[in-house]
Amino acid sequence: MPEPLTPGALLALDRQHVWHPYGPMPGKAAPLLVESASGVRLRLAEPVEGRDELVDGMSSWWSAVHGYNHPVLNDAAHGQLERMSHVMFGGLTHEPAVRLAKRLVDLTPEPLQHVFLADSGSVSVEVAVKMCLQYWRSLGKPRKQRLLTWRGGYHGDTWQPMSVCDPDGGMHELWQGVLPRQIFADAPPPGFDAAPDEAYAAQLRELIGRHAEELAAVIVEPVVQGAGGMSFHSPGYLRVLREACDAHDVLLVFDEIATGFGRTGALFAADHAGVAPDVMCLGKALTGGYLTLAATLCTTAVADGISRGALPVLAHGPTFMGNPLAAAVADASISVLLSQDWGQEVKRIEAGLRDGLAPAAGIAGVREVRVLGAIGVVQLDHEVDMAAASRAAVREGVWLRPFRDLIYTMPPYITGDEDVARICAAVCAAAREG
Numbered sequence: 001m002p003e004p005l006t007p008g009a010l011l012a013l014d015r016q017h018v019w020h021p022y023g024p025m026p027g028k029a030a031p032l033l034v035e036s037a038s039g040v041r042l043r044l045a046e047p048v049e050g051r052d053e054l055v056d057g058m059s060s061w062w063s064a065v066h067g068y069n070h071p072v073l074n075d076a077a078h079g080q081l082e083r084m085s086h087v088m089f090g091g092l093t094h095e096p097a098v099r100l101a102k103r104l105v106d107l108t109p110e111p112l113q114h115v116f117l118a119d120s121g122s123v124s125v126e127v128a129v130k131m132c133l134q135y136w137r138s139l140g141k142p143r144k145q146r147l148l149t150w151r152g153g154y155h156g157d158t159w160q161p162m163s164v165c166d167p168d169g170g171m172h173e174l175w176q177g178v179l180p181r182q183i184f185a186d187a188p189p190p191g192f193d194a195a196p197d198e199a200y201a202a203q204l205r206e207l208i209g210r211h212a213e214e215l216a217a218v219i220v221e222p223v224v225q226g227a228g229g230m231s232f233h234s235p236g237y238l239r240v241l242r243e244a245c246d247a248h249d250v251l252l253v254f255d256e257i258a259t260g261f262g263r264t265g266a267l268f269a270a271d272h273a274g275v276a277p278d279v280m281c282l283g284k285a286l287t288g289g290y291l292t293l294a295a296t297l298c299t300t301a302v303a304d305g306i307s308r309g310a311l312p313v314l315a316h317g318p319t320f321m322g323n324p325l326a327a328a329v330a331d332a333s334i335s336v337l338l339s340q341d342w343g344q345e346v347k348r349i350e351a352g353l354r355d356g357l358a359p360a361a362g363i364a365g366v367r368e369v370r371v372l373g374a375i376g377v378v379q380l381d382h383e384v385d386m387a388a389a390s391r392a393a394v395r396e397g398v399w400l401r402p403f404r405d406l407i408y409t410m411p412p413y414i415t416g417d418e419d420v421a422r423i424c425a426a427v428c429a430a431a432r433e434g
């Protein structure tokens with residue numbers, strides 16, 4: 001074993017050498033040092049604001065839906081580790097990947113039949129885009145290479161995904177001339193329960209029709225736009241997109257990396273609309289937050305198109321494609337999800353969030369409070385003071401990571417009612433102080 005390092009030494013080395021998400025170098029705010037995690041609790045290496053344990057309101061960026069240190073997921077990881085943690089996927093295959101692929105095909109909308117296992121959400125979006133462009137190339141329509149999306153989206157941090165992120169939040173100004181130039185509709189009118197706005201639907205139809213010759217695909221996050229602004233829209237717009245894409249020979253991609261596996265109250269957000277995309281991306285909660293893994297699913301029409309082209313292969317193959325350890329844990333995580341009444345658990349958390357966040361509407365500086373499934377959002381009328389808001393949450397014994405004008409929670413589905421209430425109290429405290 002290497003020499004143990006004190007928390008102070010670790011934080012000093014971290015500051016000196018380690019990049020953190022969306023951070024400068026050296027980092028501005030000291031991160032919290034986590035020693036271990038169990039259930040819905042993160043254990044800190046040293047107390048902060050008098051707390052050495054925090055209830056996790058973030059599910060580690062929406063992935064740890066069953067909480068930490070879960071016995072079934074641990075068993076799956078241990079068992080697979082003893083067989084093999086990885087083998088290459090070129091020319092070889094293995095049970096964890098095959099089982100998981102079959103599982104995903106069975107759970108997702110029926111037309112999705114083929115699975116590409118990628119190593120992160122962003123890569124799965126790259127693969128989705130490559131599938132769509134290559135499909136049209138194979139069909140002799142190489143001009144169809146642009147993408148259409150709506151504003152307010154987030155699809156990852158590599159180049160193609162960045163090009164379809166919200167142009168403002170995604171800093172497109174900075175990347176002018178570098179990012180592929182895509183086509184943007186306005187952000188969908190807000191409100192999950194709001195009746196679809198006919199003028200907006202007409203805008204979607206018009207843009208898709210006008211650009212059909214150069215459009216490979218429409219790509220959107222269905223129902224919930226996550227990191228782009230935590231907003232909810234009517235599933236009706238997904239039906240509008242499906243019809244317009246069919247009418248104009250454009251593929252439809254749903255990025256369900258944030259919404260998949262029950263978060264919005266449906267197993268997949270597409271299920272709210274009863275719409276099947278041509279390509280679907282999954283990630284985040286796929287492994288229950290244990291390991292990095294994502295998947296791109298496509299229809300047989302897309303797969304056939306690619307496989308009959310001049311280059312009759314899907315030209316993509318990451319080194320760690322189909323990683324057995326991650327695939328085995330993903331399969332176990334899906335088993336855990338389906339072995340319980342997950343819909344009831346998400347409803348229970350939804351009710352707890354509605355109750356607990358209602359008082360936030362009365363706090364000065366709060367613009368809106370919204371809840372859908374196991375997602376609770378408090379939107380401010382100003383940029384949040386991240387340091388002050390995080391400190392307020394930690395003082396309440398809760399881990400939150402606000403951004404822009406948003407203080408939000410996506411708790412693990414196993415979060416008990418008392419802990420949901422505690423998370424809500426922390427969101428309110430953060431809204432008051434942030």
Ligand SMILES: *Cc1c(COP(=O)(O)O)cnc(C)c1O
Pocket residue numbers: 120121122123125154155156157221226227255256257258283284
């Ligand atoms: C997080 C996210 C991604 C990117 O996934 P990474 O694993 O972080 O690369 C893409 N799309 C959506 C909707 C996401 O929420």
